[in-house]
Amino acid sequence: KDKFSICWSIYVGWMPWEYGDSSGIIKKWADKYDIEIDVVQINDYVESINQYTAGQFDGCSMTNMDALTIPAASGVDSTALIVGDFSNGNDGVVLKGKKSLKDIKNQKVNLVELSVSHYLLARGLESVGLSERNVKVVNTSDADLVAAYSTSGVTSVVTWNPLLSEITSQPKSYKVFDSSDIPGEIIDLMVVNTKTLKNNPKFGKALVGAWYEIMSTMSNKKVLTHMAEASATDLAGYQAQLDTTKMFYSAADAVSFTQSAALPKTMKYVAKFSFDHGILGDGAVDENFIGIETPEGVVGDKSNIKLRFNPSFMQMAADGKL
Amino acid sequence: MKRLMNIEPSRFWRTFLTIVPFIVIIALYWSASDARLAENPNDKLLPSFTQISSAIDRMAFTENKRTGEYLFWQDSAASLYRILLGITISAAIGLIIGLINGLLPGVRAGLSPLVTIASLVPPMAILPILFITFGLDELAKVMLIIIGTAPVIIRDMQSQVMQIPKEQLIKAQTLGASTWLVTIRVVLPQIMPKLLAAVRLSLGAAWLFLIAAEAIAAQEGLGYRIFLVRRYMAMDVILPYVAWITVLAFAMDFSLKKMSQVCFPWYHHQEASK
Amino acid sequence: MKRLMNIEPSRFWRTFLTIVPFIVIIALYWSASDARLAENPNDKLLPSFTQISSAIDRMAFTENKRTGEYLFWQDSAASLYRILLGITISAAIGLIIGLINGLLPGVRAGLSPLVTIASLVPPMAILPILFITFGLDELAKVMLIIIGTAPVIIRDMQSQVMQIPKEQLIKAQTLGASTWLVTIRVVLPQIMPKLLAAVRLSLGAAWLFLIAAEAIAAQEGLGYRIFLVRRYMAMDVILPYVAWITVLAFAMDFSLKKMSQVCFPWYHHQEASK
Amino acid sequence: MSFLQINNVWKSYGQAQILERLNLSIDQGEFISMVGASGCGKSTLLKMILGSEVATKGEISLEGKPLVAEPDAERGIVFQKYSVFPHMTVLQNVMVADEFTKSFLLGRCFGSARKQVKQKAESFIDAVGLTPAINKYPHQLSGGMQQRLAIAQALMKAPKILLLDEPFGALDPGIRADMHVLIRDIWKKNNLTIFMVTHDIKEGFELGSRVWVFDKVRHDPQAPMAYGAQVTYDLKLDTDKTPDIAALTQKIAVN
Amino acid sequence: MSFLQINNVWKSYGQAQILERLNLSIDQGEFISMVGASGCGKSTLLKMILGSEVATKGEISLEGKPLVAEPDAERGIVFQKYSVFPHMTVLQNVMVADEFTKSFLLGRCFGSARKQVKQKAESFIDAVGLTPAINKYPHQLSGGMQQRLAIAQALMKAPKILLLDEPFGALDPGIRADMHVLIRDIWKKNNLTIFMVTHDIKEGFELGSRVWVFDKVRHDPQAPMAYGAQVTYDLKLDTDKTPDIAALTQKIAVN
């Protein structure tokens, strides 16, 4: 097999894929390894993961939580090939007219249910001694959250950028909790099919190689402007989003993050949250049903490993061996 | 041999032919599902019938652990309430404005072009405006159904009123009827079966808008559940929900048809004897 | 005083009455927008007409720096291509299956119930299934339009074929026509104007499905753009796009109507003289 | 002063001149048959008398006063088709004629008022011979029975003028003869003034006490619509003396 | 051996017995008028001869062979309505009759074949007097002209049998008379065997060389559908000697 396809959706940490595609960097690296890589943008984030899970794509950009609950829970053995960034304030809880997270008690909270926003809310509530029982979650599509927020009935939302900055820019809006309070827990990945990667290491090498070449251009204003426009904002807006994102511009940083002991802990939280909300599937008897492999050890069932954090390709990039 | 167009299958063959396509579809699904599950037993795309029935059992006949509700019935009740309310209001608006527009040339001149244009605006595209105007609660969902279906019903009613032979309207006037009496005793009763027909026609659109509205903001409802569980590709829930919506759509269509036949026998006999 | 129903406004009054509602709507918008902008000059919900026209200028008449394209026209071309392709295929399918179903009792027995049920399934609910089955390319978007509109067109065509007086079909047979010749020379030409009418009726649904499909998977298109900028609530872009879609929908409806009148004069004269 | 006076009436639709220079006066109790080629404007004149069309020029006056310019209960009408209400039974169709004027709000009578209206309706239904079909809907009636019903409706309001636009045009010949007997009877009994448009010249002469023949006297081959029709023959028939219809028909056809 | 033989034919729809024990034989060139009460089964018999309905019991044979059980070019038909194609002009309507058999694939002729068909069509259009309307569409024709067109179509195939189901039922009396002349003429000229259903008894006697009167001979008041109609009178008319129609009508009406 020498034709591969990956998909991505619009998000600050994934815009480099667009730039890599339109600037030819990805093609350059694919040519180097004598393969073809098709890069496809998908408007709807969940749809892109579903497509990957159904086998239409070999790789897809997604968060650590969705990697666990969609492909892994569907039995598709997946590998986090690139750890691109983690959210460091890019996701947040916003209250209208109230300044403390505790005030969220008994409010209706609009968010995309079962997404990282939901996870962030759960972690936030935990931190102030509340639980989901103390609020009422209303599923609201991300595309309409901004419009929804400007209606009087909506008093609190949890969302990500660029929606978050749209919302906080409105008068009397207060960000009371954000992902910088739980650093490193919401991680943005490039996930690829483990079997495909195993049979075609060239595919992994080309992607990682291309990614870090793109990363090396990210200080260039022209490149950033390009990415900003592709996500329908301007340079300042995009820069603001980058500021709340901890990008791993260097492969070495990404490798050390992946190898840290915090990762398995984070994934434990995520697995527990997912199980509590019934999104690990029917077969799951407890949160340990799915095995998650990290360099620091396996979380969950060792005989059912479906999600692997594998820094070896990023290591090659760090070592300049690509 | 007879011409193809003259070959009428017997009752047995007719039944047989009706059933065959459904059996074929079920069989195709079965084998495709089996094949996928053999490869990956955790695959969620084409669940087996056992998985589907256990999902049905879980949703419809087991108390939800978190909320203590039977989700399926709760969803159905919420959606049915919204669609019935929406379509009823739509029908009422359609009837009243259609009647006035069709009957009074003065009003028609003012309203008809507006309605025509309104019926062409795609409601999905103006969702943000809708939310801001009507909020995110039940009202917004019902309003989306109304905005999506009412202009079409208005236009249909208007043209139906205008199709009533002018002779009848003139005759009523020669019998001393005022505009009001022409409306309620001559036009309204004749337009009622057409209203039911128009409502039947717009049911499809109503379901569409309902699902779209529920997908955007809701806490319960059939469309809400489908779009929520889509997040983890639970096709074992989606498939029975889709089937159930189809059944509900059919039941609503069927009962409107029956209702029309029971309430307006003169209309249906007249149509049949044409 | 005349009865209300007998008062025909003169041509001047008719034009006046037609224009008034539009002026009122624009005026209302204007004052509401002014009020909001006075309170918060960064408000995006009700942009001023200056903001809207600068957005139009940016989208339609300025080269996009990144791609060197005129986004507005690119979006329009992509959407028009999809909707025209979808509706054309739908019409073709509707015509062919409708003809066969209406004319051949044997086939009807097998297909008609299937089509009825298919037409009741809300395409919005099976959107996830569709994308997985047909992928995310142009095909999927066109397929959604087809799946959403074809069953209705099929059913309409079938009932139209069955409404052709049996006398005509028998007459054709006494003139020596085979089933095939009855189909192409007697039934087909009579059904064509009805097909155009059915297509006009399903244009609204086609736009809906197009927008829904583009919202989920596309890189260009009117629906795509609306959903993309909806995240920033850029109403200055959304409003002209919605207006443009309305204009396109109107233009398509109008040209189908004209086309029918030009191609099938016998049909329209006949209807008019009824 | 005559009962109905048509004073220099012209009628055109846009460019097309339909009728011109009509000057006619009608006495109470006349039965006027209107014949003429298709499209010459017979129905148009009828509609002007009815009030649903307005003359472009000239005036029609009833008992000295200008006609009310919209249909009212003074003038009854029976069209060739569609003049009964399909959603009402025969009885309801006739009763509604009185209910319209007795109940402004609902158009329905209840209690003793209803009984009274019903009795009156039944007597008119009986007069047109529809008693056996009293609870049937129009679509269950033959064409002839529907026309009887339309006549019964019109009679309920005791109109001064009864207008008939090809009332028997769609009926079988056998049934037509019965209807002729009926309408003649009703005319005599109710002292009505009747205007009847017909395509059947024989019928016109048989029923009418006076026959109007419509035709264009001026023709412009370059502009066929420039001139309208007039009443070219106005024949008062002495009902005792049967005219030579065949000869007349010939004469009319030549025009 | 007779031309058309109806052998002990019974017909029922579900529980309802429509026709029973029909035994009739018809010679070539007869003109059979079928009269009887509405709903007694005249059209049903016509349809069985046409082949669009099948007898429940018994058999109909044409020239000794059982009838083909679907309509074909041997038997032409003219219905009261809807027997011309509304989307074709008069000429196309008639030409298509030959095009159907000459071009299996397209149902259209081109070049010299077309010329030939056109000539033939024109002669039949002329025969029914439609030449002035040759390029008009059916909706532009009067009812009578539409029926003429339907007849011209049927004649194109030179059918052995011509079936007419109330062909003049919807026409004005004056036009009917013209049509009678036409059909009589065509019957004579083409040596056709004609079956005509009519509601107008006078018409039946005027045109037919033989009249069938349909009626039920047995009645069961408890089960009105238990018995079917039969041909109660089968009158061969000597065309020279006009029968006393009035008396016959009386006689039929009594039954």
Ligand SMILES: Nc1ncnc2c1ncn2[C@@H]1O[C@H](COP(=O)(O)OP(=O)(O)OP(=O)(O)O)[C@@H](O)[C@H]1O
């Ligand atoms: N509302 C209208 N607008 C324009 N032209 C009209 C209108 N009504 C009738 N006409 C035209 O006026 C002429 C006379 O019509 P009218 O119906 O009075 O004829 P008629 O004598 O009753 O004919 P027929 O015997 O066919 O009923 C016709 O040429 C008709 O086309």
Ligand SMILES: Nc1ncnc2c1ncn2[C@@H]1O[C@H](COP(=O)(O)OP(=O)(O)OP(=O)(O)O)[C@@H](O)[C@H]1O
């Ligand atoms: N396809 C059918 N299915 C059931 N009953 C039928 C069918 N066709 C006709 N009938 C019934 O058969 C009877 C005879 O019908 P037919 O049309 O032959 O009568 P007819 O003598 O031609 O009457 P008319 O003079 O009204 O045309 C009627 O009672 C009719 O209701």
Ligand SMILES: [Mg+2]
């Ligand atoms: Mg007229």
Ligand SMILES: [Mg+2]
């Ligand atoms: Mg019949």
